[in-house]
Amino acid sequence: MNLTPRTPDEIRAIRDRHLGRNLSLAYTEPLKIVRGEGQYLFAEDGRRYLDLVNNVCHVGHCHPRVVEAGRKQMEALNTNSRYLHDNLAEYVTRLAGTMPDPLSVCFLVCTGSEANELALRLARAHTGRREIVVLDHAYHGHTTSLIEISPYKCESKGGEGLAPHARKVPCPDPYRGRHRGDDAGSRYASEVAHAVAEQRPGAFMAETLVGCGGQIVPPSGFFTGSYEVARAAGAVCIADEVQVGFGRVGSHLWAFEAHGVVPDIVTLGKPIGNGHPLAAVVTTPEIADAFDTGMEYFNTFGGNPVSCAIGLAVLDVIEEEGLQAHAAAMGARLMNGMRSLAERHEAIGDVRGQGLFIGAELVSDRAARTPDAATADHVIDAMKDRGFLLSTDGPDHNVLKIKPPLVLDDGDVDGTVAALDEVLGQLEKGR
């Protein structure tokens, strides 16, 4: 099948006609991307872009090893998990092997939303309670049960507010949030303690690093303290690692390890299949047994041999190419570079991150920490013109979001810093 290429305008007209309008395009002048390789995307006009924002194509766009694993298995067999297959056995063994005890039972699904949906069902089966404590600005997925506990969605445009069984605690944001300074972690954990005491939840659920909330790294002590109070009240702790798992944080394979906790339920998605629709839940035997109520959990595509082959290839590549350590090194280099920019550019209010999960707050007044979404938008567009793909996030839309494929190199990092320097410099001149 070779399609006759359509012009960007033709494609936009088709999208307007045949796609739901609440699926927006990136950029006012959207890009027609036709090829990906490693950390780069290529537009139809041949222009190369450094992809700083795709946290799905984790080991690099179109990694040959992953593509080959997919091709080979697609040629041999693609069927469901009701037959015995080596790929499934190997994959759950490998995946469980990356997790600390007692996390050892896997459920293979197709999307992060399916994983988080299932996590809620597991927690509820185990505790008998539907009540849940979540972080403000959290996003956990697009099903009804997930939207109604995701403040990022249900408290924004078109939302119907938080479900009665959900309660939010302040996002543990040490830069802009209500608690700052050295004891911010324990003070945010006290907020969880308060919510837990009032609501007796069955689950405390949080992304280990907060994505849509603005690329937040919760302060030290937050997760240890929160998990402790949640468990003391009989709740299970769900770590949503859909965005942040698989070595992105550099120091560890899983972000929760970097925060010194062992969750009861972990959800995985996005990078797990380098773009192939794959996701997973890993939990304890105790919780898995509580879920075994006599009702089958069968997922048509989940755990098929092709998905498992691809998942295995991703694990192999992370390991063999040392991508976790590389994420640590590149993340440090990029954050150092951006912090040095902050010395010259008042617009950068904060640079934070772990490994290659990085956020930079743009502000109009550094002392007041006034969010500056307009500048963030300008920077995104100007960086695009220079060949760098970024986006913004956070409740004030002023946080530059950086979460590239892990394979970017020194030159990419230095080029990014230099381009940002130029863009911010020109902005300052223009004022």
Place this chain on the structure above:
Amino acid sequence: MNLTPRTPDEIRAIRDRHLGRNLSLAYTEPLKIVRGEGQYLFAEDGRRYLDLVNNVCHVGHCHPRVVEAGRKQMEALNTNSRYLHDNLAEYVTRLAGTMPDPLSVCFLVCTGSEANELALRLARAHTGRREIVVLDHAYHGHTTSLIEISPYKCESKGGEGLAPHARKVPCPDPYRGRHRGDDAGSRYASEVAHAVAEQRPGAFMAETLVGCGGQIVPPSGFFTGSYEVARAAGAVCIADEVQVGFGRVGSHLWAFEAHGVVPDIVTLGKPIGNGHPLAAVVTTPEIADAFDTGMEYFNTFGGNPVSCAIGLAVLDVIEEEGLQAHAAAMGARLMNGMRSLAERHEAIGDVRGQGLFIGAELVSDRAARTPDAATADHVIDAMKDRGFLLSTDGPDHNVLKIKPPLVLDDGDVDGTVAALDEVLGQLEKGR
């Protein structure tokens, strides 16, 4: 990656340890399938099985055209739908083109459950009502919102009963259900009218042919009547074509066409990507606009260029290989064969179907229509021993379920009938 093969026992031990136990295997002695080709699956010992039950690998296991489309696009680019891409534009154009007016707006997702979840959200956004009427024994997916409206799940082991906002009507089963005979369709539709009058639902949702409910073909007049009364009360009509779409019914591409109705929302899954995790919702511009509340609907993997390439290849193969007409011919041949068996074997109480969606009721007393699950189980095992993969379904677990890849041929059909003849004959002798 070449895995060292594990023995079936080793794989089962790993599944016991690292997979949730509510994922069961097919057969008491499960098969280790290692290869698929066309309508056949091959076990590790080289044995060939005719796959009569996999309604996912629709155009044949590992169809070279589909594999090649996947490989080629995986090598080029696999990213999200926030950039412009020809595959997405072409796919939604093609998909919308297969639907009658005014069904023209697509949402691309990854699984049937995601599709049905979204269908509920669309219906609710459009009507402002969460109330829903469903068929008894229906199964629509494994998320919380879908389980609680799926009697097959929520009213069985481990279930918590139907949600208060859901109401079920009798499954329109003309063989075993409460209404039989020539006017069964309109009498079942009257049940819908009654439910609708009492509950004022926002949606009436039904599989066009009922799968888990026992391979039921609703009688003529059921859908026209039900859609009419549902719409008169302001509800939208959701056709779940996850199992039955893409030409399986033979006479039409979509089963709803064969039943003379045009739904407001159609959900597609299983066969759509021949095993690749792809699914879709197609609806009217009016409903899609009502859903455009300001809340983004973004699906990380949905509509990626690889999924679209695979979806396009599946449509091409169905068309170019004439698989819809072939399903009609093979389905007729198989049903004729099985009906002739019914003349000789009292155990076959009913043979029904459309195209290659076929069910056969096994009964211990034909006049009383007494379901015979034990015989059905025996037949499944004995057919497996002869190289034919079948399964059972229906509330009484006595319905032989036949929904093969569309590519099976005359010889396969005749072989199936001959093997069934033999198995039933031996059973009778044994009595």
